[in-house]
Structures are given as C-alpha cells and as structure tokens.
C-alpha cells in the first residue's frame with residue numbers, strides 16, 4: 560500500500576518513519592515534507608511531493624494518481640479547513656477528524672462550551688469580542704489570569720497575565736490590535752490552573768479509543784520554563800506523573816466523555832485526539848486545550864516508542880475496527896530536544912547550513928522539522944529546525960543520549976533548551 564503524510568514538520572517526519580516501518584507499506588509520500596523526509600538515509604521508501612499541506616485539491620489529485628491507501632494528516636490547518644471531509648467525499652481513506660469535529664482545536668470558545676456541556680473538568684472561563692466588556696470583567700478577577708486568542712495561533716496565542724495591567728493590554732492587543740489576525744477577534748479569558756502539564760494523545764474512532772503512551776512537552780522557550788510560549792522545545796515519553804491511576808482518571812473523566820459527547824452531538828471523531836491536561840495537587844486532570852492532531856514535538860519521542868503498526872491502527876480507526884487494535888510500546892524512555900533557529904519564536908531565520916548530520920550515536924534519531932535541501936546541503940527553513948531523540952532506561956539516561964547527539968550538530972545561530980525533562984529527572988534522583 561502507498562501512504563500519504565500531509566505536513567512538513569518534525570511530527571510528519573516521525574509519522575513517515577513509522578509508516579515506512581509498517582509491514583504492508585511500499586511508498587510513503589510526504590506533502591510537502593522537509594529535508595529529512597526527502598532523504599532519510601535509513602528509509603528509502605520515504606519521499607516528498609511538492610504540494611502544500613493546505614492545497615486540498617492538489618492532495619486529492621495526487622492521492623488518486625498514486626493509489627494512496629491511507630492519508631494521515633499531521634497539522635491542524637488542513638483539518639480545520641475540511642481535508643478529511645473532502646477526502647471522504649472523493650472515496651479516499653483519510654485519518655483525521657472532519658472540519659466540524661476539528662473545531663475542538665479550531666475554536667477555543669467551541670471547545671470550552673463543549674467541555675462545559677459534558678461536565679469535563681476545565682478552568683472557568685468567559686469569552687469576549689468587545690474590549691470594554693472584557694476590561695470590566697478583568698477588573699473583578701484574581702491574578703494570574705489567562706488570555707487566549709480564540710482561533711489557531713500556532714501555540715502562541717496565549718498570554719498568562721500576572722497583573723491587571725498586563726491582562727488589559729493583552730486583551731486590547733488581541734481584540735483591537737491585529738496581533739493574531741482573525742484568530743484573535745474573540746478572546747477567552749480563563750482561570751489560571753497550577754500543576755503539572757501532561758499531553759495525552761489517543762487514536763479515536765467513534766467511541767473507541769486506543770491510547771498512545773503519555774508524554775510531557777516544554778512549551779516555554781527558555782530553561783526553567785521561562786520566556787515566550789513556542790510550539791514546544793522538547794518532550795519525553797512516558798511522563799512519570801502518568802501512573803495507572805492517573806491514566807484511568809484521564810480516560811474516565813476526559814477522554815471517554817469527550818468522544819461520547821462528540822458522537823451524541825453528531826460529530827463522530829476519527830483521528831488523533833490530543834488532550835493537553837493540567838494535573839493539580841488534587842490529582843484531577845483538567846483540560847487546558849484539545850488538539851485535533853498529534854503533538855509536535857510529542858510525536859517524535861512517543862512514536863519512536865511505538866512497536867506496533869501505526870498504519871494498521873489508523874486503517875482500523877478509519878474502517879471502524881479500532882476495538883481490535885492493541886498498541887505495543889518500547890518500555891524504555893525517549894526524550895526529544897528541539898534545536899531552533901536564531902530569533903525563534905519571534906521570527907524565523909532561514910538558509911543557515913546545518914553541519915554534523917552525518918555523524919551518529921547509539922540510541923538516537925534526528926527528526927527534521929524546519930529544514931530544506933539546497934543542492935547537497937541541508938539548510939534551516941523554519942523556527943524549530945530539528946528534534947533529536949535519545950532512548951534510555953530512565954529519562955535521565957535518554958536525556959544524556961539526546962544531548963550527546965545534539966552536541967554534534969551545528970549551524971549559525973542554533974540554540975536549544977538545556978533542561979528538557981527536568982521534572983522527570985528530579986523525580987528520578
């Protein structure tokens with residue numbers, strides 16, 4: 560069978576690698592892909608096609624011409640734009656939710672209203688389109704408080720305001736400025752939740768759920784979880800906080816009510832469902848956000864641990880047979896460190912030549928994200944450039960392996976966090 564992966568980041572490189580490892584797959588095409596998926600030295604069956612992830616007509620035409628048996632959609636934009644609906648109409652198997660179900664990620668107001676309707680734990684909130692109404696609400700709130708752009712903002716449309724003035728400015732910026740474009744013309748103001756964050760991702764098909772291994776991600780740019788929010792600067796799996804008791808609470812309080820609620824509302828879900836959770840001191844998982852796709856960079860360490868067949872799992876979900884699937888995991892820990900380009904997340908510096916990719920070290924893998932090929936050379940082509948994963952018997956060991964490989968790779972302006980996994984490492988020592 561031929562498989563098409565839609566997208567061009569680190570998550571898509573990880574999806575392509577897993578798809579290529581599937582017993583039943585001849586060719587894996589990645590649209591548009593990156594330098595890693597253009598020339599993965601260990602997996603010759605992977606290649607790129609020059610079609611943008613949002614060019615749904617182009618992707619359908621390609622899928623028909625190459626007899627694609629399964630398309631897996633990486634990023635949220637094409638899902639929110641209806642790629643899954645269009646593929647189904649064309650009779651093509653597509654793993655990803657419909658546009659209406661993808662609103663769980665596409666509109667924070669939709670997601671919050673859904674959570675409330677189904678009594679799923681989350682922070683209290685209000686939604687506003689009017690600056691003065693939002694401002695008078697803020698006058699009566701406790702701080703810190705969280706201000707979010709309603710629509711898609713690549714993980715960057717969230718401000719945690721520590722005082723009234725900062726919150727007033729954030730709301731004004733989003734509603735009357737144009738900082739987040741259309742995505743910011745409605746804001747959600749929500750209660751600040753303290754605790755530890757956890758990414759819980761499942762393959763969903765209607766009411767059937769196949770849980771992926773737990774993971775934790777570092778969204779803040781700098782060490783100690785400081786600085787601006789990014790798409791994610793590193794992640795590891797499993798997350799030691801996610802013991803069996805917590806996982807059963809997550810399924811019972813969050814995941815099952817969500818998939819049941821979606822079905823009841825006429826939005827049966829097929830695809831990856833990502834619950835971003837906050838685990839407070841009471842041990843109750845509360846939803847921070849939903850994503851309608853795999854996490855990036857969570858996909859790199861999580862999928863690296865998947866020993867069972869990803870393509871078989873996704874096909875079973877598309878055909879309504881997910882209840883028969885079982886996921887098998889490498890019992891070791893895997894940790895991924897994102898290497899970013901100069902000035903990320905404020906802006907993106909492209910075109911720096913990346914050195915050291917030909918070197919290798921045991922138990923590590925280099926997943927490409929913002930890279931492209933310039934002749935024989937691999938150059939930077941985005942903010943988050945690479946994600947380097949390492950395996951180990953503990954998170955500390957996995958982290959050591961990953962950073963040894965990171966140290967071999969250089970380009971002008973490259974930087975990364977030096978403390979990925981610190982909470983898990985503290986637990987181990």
Ligand code: AMP
Pocket residue numbers: 682705707714715717719749750751752753756778788835847848
């Ligand atoms: P989101 O885009 O909704 O996932 O928010 C991005 C990040 O902001 C989350 O991963 C959290 O670190 C933080 N965040 C969002 N909402 C809250 C909240 N209500 N309380 C505390 N932190 C939050």
Ligand code: GLY
Pocket residue numbers: 714776790791850853854855856857
């Ligand atoms: N790493 C967070 C996300 O993919 O949204």
